Amino acid sequence: MAPLVPALLFLTVGLQAVCSFNLETINPKSFAQDPESQFGYRVTQVNGKQKWMLVSSPLMKDSNQNQTGAIYQCKYGDSTCSKINTPFPAGAKNMGLSLATGVSNGEPKILACVPRFSYECYTNTYISGYCDVMSTSLSSRERIPAKLPECPRVLIDIAFLIDGSGSVSGGDFTRMKQFIKAIMQKFRNKDTQIALAQFSNHPQTEFTFTRYNQASNKEYLVDNIQQIRSGTRTPTGMKYVV
Template sequence: MKTEALHKTLEEAHWNSVGSVRPLSVNPVVRAFRRMAVLRSLHLVVLWAAVSYSMAFNIDVAGPKIYTGSGPGYKSLHFQSGTEKGSVFRVPLQRNGNGGVFICDDTNPDCKSVPLPSAAEANSKERAKQKVDLVFLFDGSMSMNDEDFVKSKEFIKTIMKSMSNTSIQFAAVQFSKVSRTVFTFKDYQDNKAFKKLDDEEHMKSLTHTHGAMHYALNNLFDESESGRHPDATKVVVIITDGNPSDPARVKVNGTSKNIVEIYEDRHIMRFVIGVCIEYLFQLSVWFTQ
């Protein structure tokens, strides 16, 4: 009875505080249902808290792995992938100070080290650079005056000097009515290229550019004694003052083929530079920069 009187007193105080019209009477059955609703809400809150706690990560402090040294650089991340979950740790003091990564989970007492790729030494075989075989085909026709011819050779030397410490090797061919090897890839490797280029004399005849392309293919790119690299990217730089005076079709094993199409089929890159003293000087400055 005391409990019933207490409920009535609290209910009376509630209705007085909100200033609302009080119900004339409250059925005991209705009051019981109200109490059950409150208990049910409390039960759901407790259940949700328990489920949330069970889904959380737990930190096991028993037998931790301790790393000595400065703290900056250490990092941990939690992960979950499908049925797997655990923690990933970055440890900068591992592997002679190069850092290490470990994966830990609750199914295995030992953390697993994740193999990481390492950078190769600058001069090691692992650091292989893409090799390039580049051939200069420079015009020696009679339409080229002596000043233009000398400037073409100076342009070639400027490019070779600016790229001397790269994976590019050079060869050169002067072409007119016929073509002539000025220096091979092997000459460049043996430091003979600059001297041979300086000694090269002006041919002063026709402009057989297509024939020069065919000549470079047979005598430099496909000739092992030239010092070429079989797996290198092949590039041709043509320095000329005008259009070719010979046909594009050449004889290949007794069959007439277009030399430009042959270059395209073999993925040989081609660059053409029109001869102009001022333009070659600007290109030389650009390459040195």
Template structure:
């Protein structure tokens, strides 16, 4: 990002803040410019005013301050100083999340649909590579197959390499068989890299109703509910919405997604990533709250 772009971005944010702030004056003829050379420096700007003085907080989301930092770079900029001071917030420590992609590979998918489904998974993993989330992938049709487990993800961490050998299975849609397989073989299997205290998440992508959908189908989803597994269900095309919602965890309405075709997966990519990011934040806040309760009880 150029110096001029930094200046424009910085003062655009300041002007937005000024509209809702009291007593913040901006010198437009001889402004002071803060910069540190980072590409995303200035993506968010906040004005602070306290008894200690006034300053600006500036974010740089691509900067990692420590291996366990989820906030990115946070800087304190004070008027009259050339450089901004890097600051650290302990609350940004990451929480472990184990996420399994459960992917429909039935015969109703065309080859282009199968490729778009793979690309969607690859994009999520690439975009979230700096988080504490570790991934695994399972595809299902009449049978169920692990494409890579958590240990393999930690060893390679290259989504395209991990899915190189993923082939379209092209038979029926045994969704509940796949859910049962994932519980028993992957989500809690520490031999395959699952973390005991991690939050468990399933992201299910399917374009049709389960062919193993019978009166006992809810046994598997009840097991997942009892284990507090967070489940996002994405339906494509002519999928039955009621049956799709049965796969999602509560709140089912907000954890169920629908797109007209597999190209539409790209339109929900940002929303899906935000949901997954929020699992990290939510669980971290819960953990901190419990620690405070324990501390106050001593």
């Protein structure tokens, strides 16, 4: 009979690393704000002389009920949170949806982003985003990109042609003049210039772009127009303006 040979059996188990965090169970600190603002959506600890952390509240509303979002500095020592004063341009929404800390050029930094920044250019609405890079003392701030997008300057030329023939009643002619003045009000502070011509049996210029730009009282240019009250030659008037 063959002798028994003692042997050792080694079992190896593959262990997979997991991410974890610690919870204080003896003296926990509790920070509370408006739950509807999603306070606590992002939380990041800041290393420094004092123990504190940043807490985001991306659905926080300002005094005008705009959903700008907010970031709070919460201190462990006294369990208080104070809102960080962050200037928001018009159209900024949901500050704090992205929140992180890191090191840049050897110094600890805080990164807080606005993922939705909408701005209107005439009839179009554009959506972009930006980030604020802050020091841990919250004293310095850098915006990325440094300059927010602006609407390109667009020059608009508007030329009106109104029917001043005898077939148009005085009331309708007055309503046409009121409509033109309303358009002037709409584009008063924009890069727009307006000219106007009237036609009947012949066309005539009431005021040009140059005269419109030089006039101190632009509405008076329209008020001063007198109806020709003659025949109706619409094609002639259209060719004249074009």
